[in-house]
Amino acid sequence: MVFVNYGGGGYWFFQHAPWNGLTVADLVMPWFVFIIGTSVVLAFSSMQRRGVGRLQLLRKITWRTVVLLIIGFCFLNYSPRDGPLSWSWLRIPGVLQRLGFTYFVLSLLQTFWGQNQIPERAPQWRSAAQDVLLFWPQWLIIILLETLWLCVTFLLPVPGCPAGYLGAGGIGDDGLYPNCTGGAAGHIDRWMFGDNMYRYPTWKEMYLTALPFDPEGILGTINSIVMGFLGMQAGKIIVFYKGKNIHILCRYLVWAVILGISAAILSKCTRDGGFIPVNKNLCSYLCRSLSYVTAMGCFSFLLLGAMFFIIDVNGWWRGQPFLYPGMNSIFVYVGHSLLGFYFPFSWEIGFQQSHWELLLQNLWGSGLWVLIAFLLFKKKFFLKI
Structure with a gap:
């Protein structure tokens, strides 16, 4: 848990972590993106069983995405702290924009490569992993996207900054890289959006950063999609093993263990160390760094498994x-x-x-x-x- 003093004489609880690390607030939005992926699988499976065609699905996907983008651009750019809406500071990235685009990509994956059915008979080794093997095109696309994120993050040259820099800039890192906030992700967003970015970041006062940086920027979209795809995997397990509650709960536990171990390796179980620190700002409030995605994926599978056990299996709530x-x-x-x-x-x-x-x-x-x-x-x- 991270408590941050913002100069008001007390501590803000449930604030997002200023840069690396976790707080309670950082657990909410990844869970939301995870559930979007689960809902996409369950909803599309139901529509496909009712005979809804691919073209009709594409129309629905496109309409919903456009509406989310419009709401994000036109309604949620205003804040009482900013005064009347002005095109001069219109923020292009945003939470709903990210959610809309993530939903769009996940829905396309499910529409084109998510209609496989469980084979009646399959070898034992294949049966144990059929919810992965049957959707290998989806996994290939996700692996390619994550490879792109890793290459851009660690290999893209950023003027005046070391390769693969993941820090907050400003006075962070002993003030060695004051103009490197966000590394490659920040560089790309500043090149595309200029100063039209998030105006109240959690790290600005602590690290005294001067450069604009948006946690819902371009590069972070990739890990948001990956987080949602983990939720799609949870949905596939529900669909494939319907009525087999023990199978569902065991698979959720296996996924949680795999993702938890991955997060521990990537972060070396530290806040600021590791190969990729656990960070919410490098990608957004919706996805974070790769280690954050794996850590939140672990928690999401455990939480969904607990809710499935309480609500669906036992009917306690x-x-x-x-x-x-x-x-x-x-x-x-x-x-x-x-x-x-x-x-x-x-x-x-x-x-x-x-x-x-x-x-x-x-x-x-x-x-x-x-x-x-x-x-x-x-x-x-x-x-x-």
Whole structure:
């Protein structure tokens, strides 16, 4: 857990880690991307069983992606802290933009190479890995994409910076590389977007960085797709082993162990060391570095396995009250982004900010949105795209 003092006399709890490392807040969005991948497999499998054609699927995929991009560009660029929307600082990257593009790629993978069925009889060795072997074109594309990320990250020349630099720049690394924030990822984004990037990064005050850097930049899209693809693998296991709960839980555990060991090797079980540090900013709040993807993939398989055991196997819980925001997820997300700074969802906290007041404010705001989602459910109002 990382606690960061931002000069207000207290500590911000549930803030993202300034650069390397993990906090509770860093676990949320990777899980969301993971579940997008799982949902793509389950939804597309259902539509394909109903006879929905490939062309119709492509239309649906394209429409949903375009709507997500438009919402991200037009609605979520505004913040009360920035004043009226201005084209001069319009941010091109963004969370919904990243989610939309990730969904688009995952859906294409499922549409073109995700319709294989389980063979009735298969050799024992093949049966143990059929949910991987039957989708080798998807795996080949993902491996090529990750190879591209590794090559660009560690081999692309960045002026004035060492090859493969992964630090925050500024006063980090004893101030040796002040203009190298984000390494290759930051260099690419600054070349494409200029200063139109994320305006309130978690690392700027701590490392006194001067260069703009966007955690939802171009290069990070690759690892976001990889994170979602791990979720697709979880969905395939549910589809392939339907009714075989022990098989599903065991495979989730195996995947968690494999990914956890991979994360430990890549990071050497340290925060700032290792071959690739665990980092949320090198890619985005949605994917992070490769070691972050493997670490979050491990946690995601364990969490999904636990929920499957509690909800599907034993029926101890049906998902309430979180079921209701999930039915209107876009409405709740956009609503929070536009209104989250206003009363009654939040209020101005005194200069001496405390953990408990911040925690109470966040719980209160989240509870209000759960209540709103429940009322919309009762009124049978569902915002779908």
